[in-house]
Amino acid sequence: MDNxxxxxxxxxxxxxxxxxxTLIEKIKSAMLKAARKAYPDSEDNxxxxxxxxxxxxxxxxxxxxxxxxxxxxxxxxxxxxRTMDPNAKVGDYIQKRLDISRFGRAAALSAKxxxxxxxxxxNRQRILDKFQDKENDCITCTVTQVEKGGAxxxxxxxxxxxxxxxxxxxxxELKEGQSIMVYVTNIANKQKKPIIKISRxxxxxxxRMFELEVPEIYDGVVEIKAISREAxxxxxxxxxxxxxxxxxxxxxIGPKHARIDAVVKSLSGEKIDIIPYSEKPEEFIARALxxxxxxxxxxxxxxxxxxxxxxxxxxxSLAIGNRGQNAKLAAKLTGYKIDIKAATPENAALIAEKLxxxxxxxxxxxxxxxxxxxAAEAQAAQDAQQEEDAAAWEDNWKQLDDEEEADLLLEEEDxxxxxxxxxxxxxxxxDTASAASEEAAASESAEE
Numbered sequence: 243m244d245n246x247x248x249x250x251x252x253x254x255x256x257x258x259x260x261x262x263x264t265l266i267e268k269i270k271s272a273m274l275k276a277a278r279k280a281y282p283d284s285e286d287n288x289x290x291x292x293x294x295x296x297x298x299x300x301x302x303x304x305x306x307x308x309x310x311x312x313x314x315x316x317x318x319x320x321x322x323x324r325t326m327d328p329n330a331k332v333g334d335y336i337q338k339r340l341d342i343s344r345f346g347r348a349a350a351l352s353a354k355x356x357x358x359x360x361x362x363x364x365n366r367q368r369i370l371d372k373f374q375d376k377e378n379d380c381i382t383c384t385v386t387q388v389e390k391g392g393a394x395x396x397x398x399x400x401x402x403x404x405x406x407x408x409x410x411x412x413x414x415e416l417k418e419g420q421s422i423m424v425y426v427t428n429i430a431n432k433q434k435k436p437i438i439k440i441s442r443x444x445x446x447x448x449x450r451m452f453e454l455e456v457p458e459i460y461d462g463v464v465e466i467k468a469i470s471r472e473a474x475x476x477x478x479x480x481x482x483x484x485x486x487x488x489x490x491x492x493x494x495i496g497p498k499h500a501r502i503d504a505v506v507k508s509l510s511g512e513k514i515d516i517i518p519y520s521e522k523p524e525e526f527i528a529r530a531l532x533x534x535x536x537x538x539x540x541x542x543x544x545x546x547x548x549x550x551x552x553x554x555x556x557x558x559s560l561a562i563g564n565r566g567q568n569a570k571l572a573a574k575l576t577g578y579k580i581d582i583k584a585a586t587p588e589n590a591a592l593i594a595e596k597l598x599x600x601x602x603x604x605x606x607x608x609x610x611x612x613x614x615x616x617a618a619e620a621q622a623a624q625d626a627q628q629e630e631d632a633a634a635w636e637d638n639w640k641q642l643d644d645e646e647e648a649d650l651l652l653e654e655e656d657x658x659x660x661x662x663x664x665x666x667x668x669x670x671x672x673d674t675a676s677a678a679s680e681e682a683a684a685s686e687s688a689e690e
Contacts, residue, residue: 248294266292268360277301277340283314288340302337362435369436372399376426380450381440385420396424396440409441412474414510423508425450442509443473451508452479455501458493465490467519470574474512478530478571480519491516517575527551527580530572534561537585540593543600547578550593552585 251265270290277288287304305318309332312318318338323330330336383396383403394405394416405416405424416422424440425447431437441447449469458464463485471477481490494516495502506514515533520526527549528536538552553561561582562569573580583589 248297248299251294262294264364266294268364272360273301281315284316287316289337301340303340304335305338307332307334307336366434366436369401369438370429370432372401373426373429373436373438377429378426378446380423380425380447380454382421382423383440385416385418385422388416388418396422401438403438403440405440405442409443411442411510411512414442414474423447423451443471445469445471445477448477448479448505448509448514451505452494452501455504456494456496458483458488458490463488464493468575468577470571472567472571474510475567476513476515476571477509478515478517478575480517480526480530480575482519491518523549523576523578527572527576527578530575531561531568531580531582534568536561538590540597541578542581542593542596543604545604548600549578549580550596551580551582552589552593553582555584555586558582558584 251262251269270292273290274288277290278285281288281303284303289302289304291298291300291302293299303315305312305316305323307320307323307330308317309320318336320330320332323334323336326338327334327336381398383398385394386397386402387395392407394410396403396405410416422442424442425444427439427441427444429436429438448471449466452466453459456464459466459481463483465482465484466479467482468480469477479494481494483490483493493501502514502516506512517529517532520529523541523544524539527539528551531551531553534553534557536551536553536557540550542548542550551561560568563571569580569582581593583593
């Protein structure tokens with residue numbers, strides 16, 4: 243075998259990230275399958291030798307040396323054996339070298355398909371092993387190719403993955419050789435050819451970046467309570483400290499803004515607002531609308547999570563933001579529908595009116611629910627009473643049946659006694675008449 247095979251072997255291993263020994267074992271297995279098709283009766287007697295050091299690639303058929311004519315390929319006549327080994331004798335075994343090129347097209351195709359299948363399985367498992375624990379996490383990749391308006395090709399640990407256009411930050415220009423962080427959303431098609439899905443627009447990417455940049459978040463001292471994001475424009479993060487001695491906002495910003503600047507740089511200049519979280523909805527909503535100043539927050543309907551906000555007239559556009567961006571992000575962050583209005587008496591009265599209407603609706607709803615609960619309770623009590631009455635009626639009926647049966651037995655006994663008393667004299671007269679008749683008959687017999 244010439245060096246071309248072993249050069250191709252090295253290239254194949256390099257492209258697939260496999261060591262040569264693993265590839266050699268797979269090729270041996272494939273060649274054995276092909277040889278068994280060409281020599282179906284010699285399955286256990288064929289061996290493959292591949293040595294990349296000596297550049298040796300040979301296949302052998304083990305044959306027994308016999309004196310007679312061979313029955314099949316597993317035997318060889320002594321005369322022919324001595325042409326290969328002059329010292330051969332009957333009963334020995336020799337290794338006959340097989341000509342791989344004579345296997346035929348079908349055998350070669352079978353070996354090729356087997357090798358491809360093995361490589362697919364190896365690659366699939368290798369990708370799964372590499373990315374399984376990276377799912378829902380961030381990885382740093384290198385950009386190798388960028389298609390204008392299309393997907394970007396990235397490389398992570400010698401594996402190519404694709405960042406599709408809709409998962410790229412709007413307005414961001416990726417460059418070849420650039421290192422970027424991406425979020426692994428999931429691994430699809432795990433059973434066949436795994437597809438690594440990545441994104442730079444998910445809010446989880448920003449959250450994970452802060453977890454990596456801020457030790458207090460990683461340690462659990464500071465928590466990210468909520469996050470909302472419009473990729474490429476702005477992100478709002480609500481943070482909370484479990485330690486009264488640690489300021490969560492300052493921890494996220496870092497000394498000389500080092501921590502937050504690192505995240506902003508990784509996101510190509512995306513603005514980030516760090517907001518202190520509050521368990522009071524009114525306070526949390528007011529903070530979420532930063533950088534705008536808020537005069538008043540009114541929770542109009544807590545069930546529908548609707549609130550009204552009054553801001554100074556000169557802060558209205560800032561509170562709403564460009565194309566409503568600030569208001570949208572605040573709404574996503576807090577989970578409330580936010581109705582922002584300028585702080586005027588008319589708007590204050592309007593919010594008060596909406597609050598009154600909502601309270602009336604809630605009161606009516608509560609009254610209806612209370613009435614329904616009372617009706618259900620009354621119905622349950624009625625059903626319980628009916629069940630109790632039915633059980634009592636059944637017990638009474640059973641007792642009545644027992645008493646009637648006893649009365650009937652008593653009546654039968656009384657009737658029998660009355661009949662016996664009535665016919666007793668008659669029975670006595672009959673007995674007397676019968677005795678007199680028998681005496682008369684006896685007297686007549688004696689006279690005769």
